[in-house]
Amino acid sequence: MTSGFKTIIEARSPLCDVPQSLSNGQRKARGRAHPRLAMRASTCALLAALATICVTGNAQQAMQDPAATARMQAKTSPAPSVNVAFFDGANVPVDLLQAFDAVVVDPAHGFNPAAHSLRHTAWLARTHPDPATSSPNVFLTSQIEPLWQRGYRGFLLDTPDAIASVDAIHAAHPDALLIAGGADALKLAAPHAKALYAVVGASLIRGVSANRDEDTVVSANDSAARTVAAQAFMQQTGVPVLSVEYCAADDRACARKTAAQVVATGVTPYVTNISRNTVGIGAIEVLPRKVLIVQDTGDDLLLDETPGVRDLATPLNYLGYDVEYANVKDPLPDGITPDRYAGVVAWLQGTGTQDSAAWRNWVDARIASHVPVAFLGQFGFDAAADEGPALDLQAVSGPFTDKVDVVSRDRMIGFEVDPKLGPRDLTGVRVGAASRPLLRVKSGDATVDPVAITPWGGFAMSPYTVVSLNGIDQERWAIQPISFLTAALRLTQMPSPSVTTENGRRLFMSHVDGDGFASRAEFPGADYSGDALYQQIFTRYKVPMTLSVIEGEVGPTGLYPKISPRLEEIARKMFALPYVAIGTHTYSHPFDWGSVDATTGQRVDRGGGDTAFSLSIPNYTFDIDREVTGSIDYINTRLAPPGKKTTILQWPGNCKPPAIVIRKVYAAGVANVNGGDTVITKSASSWTNIAPIGVDKGPGAYQVYAPNQDENVYTNDWLGPFYGFTRVLETFDMTDKPLRFKPIDLYYHMYSGTKIASLRALDQIFTAVLKQPVLPVQMTDYTEKVLDWRSFAVARAVHGDTDARAGAGNRAGDDWIVRGNGEVRELHWPSTSTPDLRASTGVTGYSAGPDGIYIHIADGAARVSFNPSAGREAVPTSGAWPYITEANGFVRNFRREPNGMSFEFGGYYQPFVRLAGAQSCSVSVAGRRVATRREGDTVRFDTPAAASLQVNYQPVEISCER
Numbered sequence: 001m002t003s004g005f006k007t008i009i010e011a012r013s014p015l016c017d018v019p020q021s022l023s024n025g026q027r028k029a030r031g032r033a034h035p036r037l038a039m040r041a042s043t044c045a046l047l048a049a050l051a052t053i054c055v056t057g058n059a060q061q062a063m064q065d066p067a068a069t070a071r072m073q074a075k076t077s078p079a080p081s082v083n084v085a086f087f088d089g090a091n092v093p094v095d096l097l098q099a100f101d102a103v104v105v106d107p108a109h110g111f112n113p114a115a116h117s118l119r120h121t122a123w124l125a126r127t128h129p130d131p132a133t134s135s136p137n138v139f140l141t142s143q144i145e146p147l148w149q150r151g152y153r154g155f156l157l158d159t160p161d162a163i164a165s166v167d168a169i170h171a172a173h174p175d176a177l178l179i180a181g182g183a184d185a186l187k188l189a190a191p192h193a194k195a196l197y198a199v200v201g202a203s204l205i206r207g208v209s210a211n212r213d214e215d216t217v218v219s220a221n222d223s224a225a226r227t228v229a230a231q232a233f234m235q236q237t238g239v240p241v242l243s244v245e246y247c248a249a250d251d252r253a254c255a256r257k258t259a260a261q262v263v264a265t266g267v268t269p270y271v272t273n274i275s276r277n278t279v280g281i282g283a284i285e286v287l288p289r290k291v292l293i294v295q296d297t298g299d300d301l302l303l304d305e306t307p308g309v310r311d312l313a314t315p316l317n318y319l320g321y322d323v324e325y326a327n328v329k330d331p332l333p334d335g336i337t338p339d340r341y342a343g344v345v346a347w348l349q350g351t352g353t354q355d356s357a358a359w360r361n362w363v364d365a366r367i368a369s370h371v372p373v374a375f376l377g378q379f380g381f382d383a384a385a386d387e388g389p390a391l392d393l394q395a396v397s398g399p400f401t402d403k404v405d406v407v408s409r410d411r412m413i414g415f416e417v418d419p420k421l422g423p424r425d426l427t428g429v430r431v432g433a434a435s436r437p438l439l440r441v442k443s444g445d446a447t448v449d450p451v452a453i454t455p456w457g458g459f460a461m462s463p464y465t466v467v468s469l470n471g472i473d474q475e476r477w478a479i480q481p482i483s484f485l486t487a488a489l490r491l492t493q494m495p496s497p498s499v500t501t502e503n504g505r506r507l508f509m510s511h512v513d514g515d516g517f518a519s520r521a522e523f524p525g526a527d528y529s530g531d532a533l534y535q536q537i538f539t540r541y542k543v544p545m546t547l548s549v550i551e552g553e554v555g556p557t558g559l560y561p562k563i564s565p566r567l568e569e570i571a572r573k574m575f576a577l578p579y580v581a582i583g584t585h586t587y588s589h590p591f592d593w594g595s596v597d598a599t600t601g602q603r604v605d606r607g608g609g610d611t612a613f614s615l616s617i618p619n620y621t622f623d624i625d626r627e628v629t630g631s632i633d634y635i636n637t638r639l640a641p642p643g644k645k646t647t648i649l650q651w652p653g654n655c656k657p658p659a660i661v662i663r664k665v666y667a668a669g670v671a672n673v674n675g676g677d678t679v680i681t682k683s684a685s686s687w688t689n690i691a692p693i694g695v696d697k698g699p700g701a702y703q704v705y706a707p708n709q710d711e712n713v714y715t716n717d718w719l720g721p722f723y724g725f726t727r728v729l730e731t732f733d734m735t736d737k738p739l740r741f742k743p744i745d746l747y748y749h750m751y752s753g754t755k756i757a758s759l760r761a762l763d764q765i766f767t768a769v770l771k772q773p774v775l776p777v778q779m780t781d782y783t784e785k786v787l788d789w790r791s792f793a794v795a796r797a798v799h800g801d802t803d804a805r806a807g808a809g810n811r812a813g814d815d816w817i818v819r820g821n822g823e824v825r826e827l828h829w830p831s832t833s834t835p836d837l838r839a840s841t842g843v844t845g846y847s848a849g850p851d852g853i854y855i856h857i858a859d860g861a862a863r864v865s866f867n868p869s870a871g872r873e874a875v876p877t878s879g880a881w882p883y884i885t886e887a888n889g890f891v892r893n894f895r896r897e898p899n900g901m902s903f904e905f906g907g908y909y910q911p912f913v914r915l916a917g918a919q920s921c922s923v924s925v926a927g928r929r930v931a932t933r934r935e936g937d938t939v940r941f942d943t944p945a946a947a948s949l950q951v952n953y954q955p956v957e958i959s960c961e962r
Helices: 003-008 012-017 043-057 056-064 064-076 136-151 160-164 168-174 185-195 219-239 252-263 305-318 355-370 385-393 482-486 529-538 564-575 624-639 658-667 725-732 757-772 781-791
Strands: 084-087 102-105 122-126 154-157 176-180 198-201 206-208 215-216 241-246 268-272 284-286 292-295 322-327 343-347 373-377 393-397 402-407 429-431 436-445 448-456 457-461 466-469 474-475 507-511 545-549 580-584 645-652 672-673 694-696 702-704 746-751 774-776 791-796 813-817 826-829 841-847 852-857 862-869 883-887 890-897 900-906 914-915 919-926 928-930 933-934 938-942 954-960
Touching: 043 402, 084 268, 102 154, 102 176, 122 176, 136 160, 136 168, 154 168, 160 185, 168 176, 168 185, 176 185, 185 198, 206 241, 206 624, 219 241, 219 702, 241 252, 252 507, 268 393, 284 564, 292 305, 305 322, 305 343, 305 482, 322 694, 355 373, 385 393, 429 436, 448 482, 457 482, 466 938, 482 928, 507 645, 507 781, 529 757, 545 564, 545 645, 564 580, 580 624, 624 645, 624 658, 624 954, 645 781, 658 672, 672 702, 672 781, 672 938, 702 781, 725 757, 774 826, 774 900, 852 862, 883 890, 919 938, 928 954
Parallel strands: 084 102, 102 122, 122 154, 154 176, 176 198, 198 241, 241 268, 292 322, 292 343, 343 373, 373 457, 429 448, 507 545, 507 746, 507 774, 545 580, 580 645, 645 672, 841 883
Antiparallel strands: 206 215, 284 791, 393 429, 402 436, 436 448, 448 457, 466 474, 694 702, 791 813, 813 862, 826 852, 841 852, 883 914, 890 900, 900 954, 914 938, 919 928, 919 954, 933 938
């Protein structure tokens, strides 16, 4: 008999004595249902079965195939599981780890859980042995209580003394998540099972050496014995067993395969590196959503003006990826690892790098660590000569002088423009057999590949990036960027968080910059522009809108002290409207943020002739605090009605503030928006005219771009035609179909109230937009979604079928776990397969969009299982289940009930819900049955509207006949 089986037999009596019921305290963890369910199976029967395996000789077979044995046992009693991550590093990747139910960290590194409170994830502290704390009560007082005060809500207890303290800890903190670990963890934990969240057993597939300096392969015999012991423990106690496994930090293929093997046994894995400072793979694999863009731009070019921001970030954002930036001329970051970054894109446009060897070595390190790399423009070093065999590249001798003929080309080539390739455009590179050329051309006897997908990523040499069109000041993509980036970076098709949509309806917001508030209306009936807008727009369209003023234009210390009383009166009137949120457009309206020092925040004279820096306010010297907090205080104290405060700063001028200024805004407690220049129209129909979601200018300095641009662009800088803003409807349409890049933002200035033509344009735009399936929201609703989008976690469930799935990409039918802080409540699934509602949790419904399926999730978290055979409008199999196909409002606290569902619902403007699969259902709102009406295969009900910034949530009950 092996030691594993011997341990089980010896542990028979204490295991049989463990109570089978759970108390209320054990079923709760930070307000969530406890994941551990009491198991009803007989311990003695299980041990007898294990003994039979030994007697009949099947033990040897079990040792050779532990997965087969575990599957056999799991059929009679499936093991419970929880997703737990273990991270011992100092730099905790909170955004990625929130995909797990609990994360164990080492408090010795100074991590502050209170500063990183997560809605769906608990932070657990690893405790450390201390000979002076052998008594449970002393251990509780000296170690647990200080950690609890710091914000930890669970503990890893991996010494005998710590495990012996389980009951004392549980008595003091019934909701604490307690995990037992260390040597003999299963045996030591058994008497305390009713208080445990999980137990860390021995590694099943890949362990670590005794001195913890290398990972090792667990022998087949040990693996079988440990697997059976873990299954026996779970069968008896109902407590999940975790297995920490080890692979090299950058070997994700090893981690995927190992995790799948462990999952097949019914044990919950976590595969990490020896240092435990990587985002490992457990029963879920978290997909990194960061892409690093490396550029070679000069110091005189603001980040906002670089091609990486202007052109490249938009397709990556659409695919669900956030972007960070680096300059090849600066020291490059080292922590670009496959667990945290989906890839690197190097867009180099200059003649070379300052240190091509250092750049080549940095690239080599990324490729060696299995981070996909894509080059745009040029390599920055002689790739074929320096790295040819390693990169599957062959050098082709030049110079090239003959005309260029196309040998083969992919459909990605010539997307918006098809440049005429001359011999001087060619880079002397041809790919090998392991790569796929997307464009192959010949010049004389030479064959070269300007665009290709390679084993390590891909490249698109100039001019197959963005091409400038001479004479019309426009650009076009020469390659389909979404398709190319997906192929080169091996980007996984995932249900990505959406900031464009909620409950199936495209978001609609409106915000107004304060420029021109002191301008006279050019027609009878109103004196100033703000008054004209108040009469004809603000009071007519009772949707959420954010209005702002420039203090230096409106206030008594500004440009117009004589008319300030009248301007303030208008401002107070418009801010008092219940559906109007308040913004500031700063004090002096800086025009050129490039003249603000990035280190000090002070104005610097960079030349530039007669161009004004800001409004010329008498006796005022630029002060960034006066611009930000000063203008906020002015509005809050003199213009805002009781109960209202300024919520956002709307960037003025060129809208390109340095990081120091953005941090000032966040420190002031308000959101920020503007910049980006989304101006795509039929006459400028390029994706280069669609701005990204925002731009990351460093830690704590993310600038949120306005989804659309203002009327100034559509009226030739306010030279006319003044009705030209109606062309923004083209922009709204072209950022929605065929791909939904953006929500709708009706963004304009106060000076639109000065002319009849511009007022009529606004009226036409509001009317047209409100006829579309939109969901009106506040601008700050959107900015909060953007920040949540950046840190939103998307994870794929790991299945136990190792042959089919280890290392493979996603397929329809997979399960996904998504988690955010609750602001993002919509997923974009770029496919026609629909979620299987019976297998999913946290999914309130779905609907077809212009570019796939939009999935509605509850409270920012869900497990989504896809039905690969269903079409766009298919109802889930096994009978119709009611679900929300569309809602003009917000859903929260959603619950599936045996005969329907319940949730709270409310909206800003004409709130209603449309249900599918609900023809036999009745609807009650606030306890009263309400009328529904059929609309095709759906039913709709409405709730009372209230023109306000406060959402009046009503409890809704959907009860269906079966």
